[in-house]
Amino acid sequence: MHRSFPLAVRIDWRDLGAVLALALALLTPAFAAAEESNLVRSPRATVSLVSEHAAVSPGQTVRIGLRQRLAPHWHTYWKNPGDAGSPPNIAFQLPPGASVGEIAWPGPDRFIIGPVASYGYENEIVFPMSLTVPQDAKPGSRLLLEANADWVVCEKECIPEEGKFSLSLPVEASARLGSDAVRAAFAIADARRPQAAPWKVASSADASALHMRVEGAGISAQSVRSALYFPERWGVVDHVAEQSLKVEEGVLTLTLRKGQGYTPAPSAGLLAVTDGGGQQRWFALDLVPASVPAAADSTAAAAETPASLPLWQMAAFAFLGGLILNLMPCVFPVLAIKATAVAGMSGGDRRAVRISSVFYTLGVLAAFLALALVLLAVRAGGSAVGWGFQFQSPLFVAAMCWLMLAIGLNLSGVFEVGSSLTGAGQELAERQGHAGSFFTGLLAVVVATPCTAPFMGAAIGSALVAPGFVSIVVFAMMGLGLALPFLLLGMFPAVAQRLPRPGPWMIRLRQAMAFPMYATAAWLLWVLAQQAGEAGLRLALAGTVLVGLAAWLVGLHQQGAGRSWWPRGAALIVLAGLAGLMLNLHGAAPAAAPGGAQAKNTEPYSAERLASLRAEGKPVFVNMSAAWCITCLVNERTTLSTAAVQQAMREHGVVYMKGDWTNRDPAITAFLRSFQRDGLPFYVFYAPGKEPTVLPPVLTQELVTETFEEQSGSNAAVIARQ
Known part of the structure; x- marks a missing residue:
């Protein structure tokens, strides 16, 4: 029985291939050519991975590239994006033996939108890279390239995009160039190739x-x-x-x-x-600015290259800065050690006292020269670090915390290092006493470096861009300034001889001086919490327990619990556990937000945000701080957070920006270096239409409010407070 259908469809089987191809094109990403990957499309951009060759040969080096075709008025970015955006990133998954080089960046254009400028490309661009085909690739096989990429496109708004790409290239005995369309895309990049x-x-x-x-x-x-x-x-x-x-x-x-x-x-x-x-x-x-020597042919030639300050002025600033550093809050942890050292001069032989002060000075100078060499070596390696950089390491902060605790326990009498202070006048002539003076000088520098004193900032900033020998001279003068008061006290022992004769008061003073060391250890634990978070703090606290246990065991041995070997052996085991904690601390994750949340009425420092505010004509006060900088914290408590300063900021419409250098931050390092500074604290005020005003490291309410009034309320000349 014949059954009829209401609708009859007649299919020409010869067209079936075309129908299937059309369906496949609708259901899967399109391919522009054999040498082009799948396309990642958005209303703003069409992006793909392309090869200059449609077929490659074993061992050959060919060009591939990330191709971007942009909608009108949209742009993407160069490797330095300017004030906004970010350059494209691409990560490959390659077969064994294949390799891809870095992007050969085409020359960019500049786009200015309001107060910001960007560097990048419009319309169409290819970011070329070199691909090396494996030597053992077999003709007749295919070379599969897979990649994940992300990029940013902007018009008046910026939108991040990403995509996954897969490009399969046939391997043949001899390579074949790709289509005219793909080669034309590479020609766009070639026309922008820097010469x-x-x-x-x-x-x-x-x-x-x-x-x-x-x-x-x-x-x-x-x-x-x-x-x-x-x-x-x-x-x-x-x-x-x-x-x-x-x-x-x-x-x-x-x-x-x-x-x-x-x-x-x-x-x-x-x-x-x-x-x-x-x-x-x-x-x-x-x-290459003329103030920076290119590859100098000799030391003499380098010496003729002018630095940002004359050598005599750098040396004078460094000496004054080191001298003033004795009065800065940063050296508070060292005061206890200095006080006990001064007390030790009581009743001492004049020659021995002089030698002790010389060894202290040598320790200070050795520490400053070592810091100078480390800073210069790191800079020569291409890294940007600044004064006090060691305190940006949680490992160093933890070690200093444990050292301060150990010194406090020693001062409290839990254990002894060398002889007691009673009769120290005789001991100063011995080698052990000189070693102690030398170590005191070293420690004074290490603990005092978190902050800079007046004059030090300009000296350090200029020294570190000058020839190496100039830096050595400047740092040595800084050390001489720091050591001078103690050196003079030793050279003129009549002052020390006015102290009471040796007696029980020295023991009580020594024990009292332990408490500033305990306070310093507690402060360093707080700093560590800002850097390494709760996990780092737990490790550091465990270390303090081990330090206390080791000190008690050493004390037992010294008191002759008595002549047994076990207290000393147990102390060594405890110290080995401390080393294990340090290894774990080295791998601890940093805190999510170092330095804590921003205070009220402040916003975090951002170079882009600063540029935008200045372009809008708003006054901006920038405070560069760190948890390990005591002077920074003192200034914030006694000056910047006071009602008078906060009111002055509101009256003059000042935007308060704060940068946190507790952990390394290249953006803050670059900001400091732009003013030839390498240490904290650092304060600068940007008044609309004027050059920035640098304020001194020690602030007062009057100084800050007057700066706001003079710079924001009049056209007076720029105040230069160094």
Whole structure:
């Protein structure tokens, strides 16, 4: 029986392949060509992974790239994105034997939107990378490249995007180039490929600007219509500021405003030059301020290179700073040690007292020189660190906490290191007494370094960008300033001889001086909690118990519980446990928010936010602080948090920004270096339309409020308080 259907469909089986292909295209990501991966689409961008070759051969090096086709008015970013955004990142999963190089960044353009400027690309761009095919790849097989990438696209708003890409390239005996469309995409990047600069480049810097001078053949008013410098490192220049260009025959001069991340160190970058015909080219060059020596041929040549301050002035500032450091709150932990040392001079032989003060001075100088060498070595390795950098390590802070506790227990009499203070006049002539004086000098420097005194900031900042021998001289003068009061006391022992004769009062003084050491240990535990969180604090507290146990065991042995070996052996086992705690502490996760939450009416420091506020014409007060900087904490309690200062901020509309350097933070390091400073505390006030005003390390309410009034309320000259 024939059954009819209300609707008859006639299928031509010859079209089945086309139908299936259409369905597959609708259900899966599209492929532009065999040498292009799946496409990741959004209303803003179409992104893929592309290869310049449609087929590759074993051992060959070819180009691949992250291709971005952007909607009109949207842009993506260069490796230095400027004031906003971030560069694209790509992570590959490769077969064995294959490797991919770094992105060969095309030359960027600058986009200015309101008060911010960005460096990047519009329309279409490819970020090229080199791919090395495995030597053992078999012709007839396929090379599978998989990658995860993320990028940011911006118009008036910025939107982060991401995608997963898979590109399968056939392996053949000889390579084949890809389609015209893909090669045209690579040609866009090639047209922006930076060239080596064929000119001689020199630069100089003043208080607010960099001056770039480019000399060479082919430079003229007809061949250079415009020029723009793009630094590879963030913040070297003010990204949004106008770059003033002057072109003469054979000479191009560009004036750039310094940025928040400026440091007087060489900075690689690109000079984009547009010629009279509108063609733009990018030239790779290094911006080397004249205050920074390039590779010096000799020490004498380096000595002739001017630093930001003359050597005599750096040395004088360093000496004064070291002298004033004796009065700073940072040296509070050392006062107990100094007090017992001064008491030990009572009744001592004059020669022995003098020798003891000399050994103390040698200890101070040795510590300062060691710090100088470490700082210079780390800087030479390309890292940015500052004065007091060791306190940014939770491991160092924990070790100092345990050391302060051990010294306190020693002063309390739980155990002895050498002889007692009674009769110390005789002992000072012995080697052990001199070693103690030397160690006291070392410890005074280590504990005093978290903060800087007046004059020290300029001296340290200038010294660390000067030739090495200049840095050594400056740090030695700083040490001499710190040691001078104790050295003079030893050289003129008549002062010490006015102390009471040795007796029981020395024992009581020694025991009383233990409590500042215990207070210091407690403070360092608080600092550690800001750095390493609860886990780090638990480890440090366990260490304090072990230190106390070890001190008690050593005391038992010294008291002759008596001649048994077990107390000493047990103490060594306890100290081994302490070493194990240090290893665990080294791997402890940092605290989520070092330094605690921001105080009321403050906001965390951000270079981008600072630039935006200044562009809006708002006054900004920046406080760079750290949990380990006692002077910082004192200034905040006694000055910045007072009702008078808070009221002055409200009256003048001052935005209060606070940066926390408790843990290492490259952004804060760069900010400090932009003012040639390497230590804390550091305070700077930005009044609208004026140069920034640097305030001294020790603040008063009157100083801060007067600065706000003078800088915000009048057009008076900029106050220079160093």
